Amino acid sequence: MADGHGWTDAGLEGTVPAPNSCHYRTAADGAQLPDPACDPGSTDSAVADGNVDSTLGRSGGYTSSVRPPAALSDTAKKKILAAYGVPASQSSEYELDHLVPLCAGGASSLANLWPESNVFLPGMGSETSTVHNSKDQVEDYVCQAIREHRVLLSAAQKAFATDWTIAVQALGLPPIPDNHKG
Template identity: 45%
Template sequence: MISPSRRARTSSICLGLLVVAAMATGCGSSGSSSTASAGVVTHASPSLAAGSGSTVGGASGAPGGVVTVPASGHVSGVYPARCRAVDGGQRPDPTCTPGAVQDAVTQATIGSTICRHGWTATVRAPESETTKVKKAAMIAYGEPASTSSTTELDHFVPLELGGSNDVRNLWPEPSDEPGRGVGNSKDEVENHLNAAVCRGQVGLVAAQQAIAADWTTAEQTLGVAR
C-alpha cells in the first residue's frame, strides 16, 4: 500500500510531467484517480525523454532542431509541464515540439517506407494511445477541452515525411479551416511535400527541416510551391 505522503509526492510528479500512455507505477489505478486523468507513463525509455536524441535538422527557434528517434508504432516521450503555440497558434512551441523523425526512414529507404502506398498506417500509433496523448497535449499547451472537436493531434513532421510518434513531434493543432472539424491546411502541405520527395524534386531531410522550420512557407522555401 502506498502511504498518503508518498502518494502525494507521486501524484505531484505525474501531474508535473503530463505524460501519456498506460504503463505507470504509482500514476495509474493504484495511485490517485486525478493523476490518471492528467496522463500516464509512455512507452519511452529514459533516453527518449524530451531533449535527447540525435539532431538531424535545424528548425528555426527549436533548441537542438529536429531529432531522430528509433522507429516505433507507439507513442513515446514526455511533455514539459507548460508549452505555448506561436504565430497565432499556427506552429507549436519549438522547445516542447521541435519535431522528431524515425531512424528507419532515410533517403535510401523512401521507396519502401513513405513512398509506398499504405505505409503510414503501419506506423501510426493506435487510437487507444493517441486519445490519451491528445488530452495530455492540450493540457500542456493550455488548450481548453471544449476545443477538442476542432483540434488535431498533429505529427509536426508528418508520418508522410518520416515523422515519429514521439511527443516531441505531437502537438494539439487547431483547425484553420472552419467546418472541416480537425481538418487543417497543413494537411495539404504534407501531402504535397511527400509527393515532391517521392518524385525526387527535393531531398527527404530538406523537406523535414523545411516543414519543421515553418510549414506555412515550406513549399516556397523548397521551390515546389503549388
Template identity: 40%
Template sequence: MPVGPGPVEYTVQPQPAAGSCHYRKAADGQPLPDTTCTPGAVNPKVTSANLASTICKSGYTQSIRPNQSITGPEKKANIKSYDFTGDPSDAEYDHLISLELGGDPNDARNLWVEPPSPGHKAGEGVNNPKDGIESKLHSLICNGKVALSDAQSAIATDWTVALATVGHPDGK
C-alpha cells in the same frame, strides 16, 4: 533534427508539463507549435536510401500509425501542455513532421495539439491546411525533386512556408 525511436510497441508518452508550451503564429496567422516542446522528430527507420519501401510505399503510414488508445490520452495531456481552451474536436493531435514525410510516429517531440486555422467556426471539426502541404512535399520527395531531410526541416521550421523553403513554385 531530433531522432525518435521509430515504430516500436507503442505506449502512452509523457507530455510536456501543463502550461509549459506556447503556440506561435505564422505570418499569415496559422498556428505553429512551440519550438521547445515540439521541435519535430524523425523516424530513424526512414532514410533517403529506403524511400521506396517506406514513405513512398502505399499503406506505409497506416502500418506505423499509433492506435487511438495511445494517441487519445496523449492528446488530452498535450491539450494541457499547450493550455488549449477550444473544443478538442476542433483540434488535431498532429505530427509536426508527418508520417508521410518520415516523422516519428509517437515521439512527444513530434506531436502537438494543432488548433484550428484562423476563421474556423467552433464545432465544425478539424480543419488542417497543413495536410495539403504535407501531401505536396511527399510527392516531391517520392518523385526525387526534394531531399527527405530538406522537406523534414522545412515542415518542422514553419509549415506555412515549407513549399517555398524547398523551392517549390506552389510556395510562392
C-alpha cells in the same frame, strides 16, 4: 530522431511538457505554429533519404502501418492540450497533428505531436462538417515531391520542423497549384 516509429504498445516515446508550459507561435501568414521547445519535430529512424522508395513509397501505405492506435494518441492528446493551456472542453476543436508528417518519415513520438486547431467547413449530404487544415495541403504536396525525388526527405523534414507554412518555398518547389488544394 525517434527510436523507430516513436511508440510501442506501452505508449508514445518522450515526455509530455508540464501544463501551461507550451506556447503557440504565429507564422508570417498568421497560421498557428507549435512551440519548438515542446515540439521540435521528430523523425522515424527507419526512414532516410536512401530508402524513400522502399519505405514511404511502398504499396500498402507506410503511414497506416506506423500510426499509433487511437487509445494511445487519445490519452496523449489530453495531456498535450493541457501543456498548451487548451481546456479539455475544447478538445474537439483540435487534432493531434504530426509536425513532421508521417508521409515525410515523421515519428509518432511526443516531440512531434502538437494540438493543431481545426477549421470546420459545412458538410455535404449527411455529413455535418469536414475538417480542413491548410497544413494538410502542404503535407500532400511536399510528400508527393519527396516520392517523386524532387526534394530530399531530410530537407523536407527540416522544413516542416522549422516552419511548415513556408516549407514549399524553403524547398524551392513551385506554389501549390489550385487543382492540388483541398
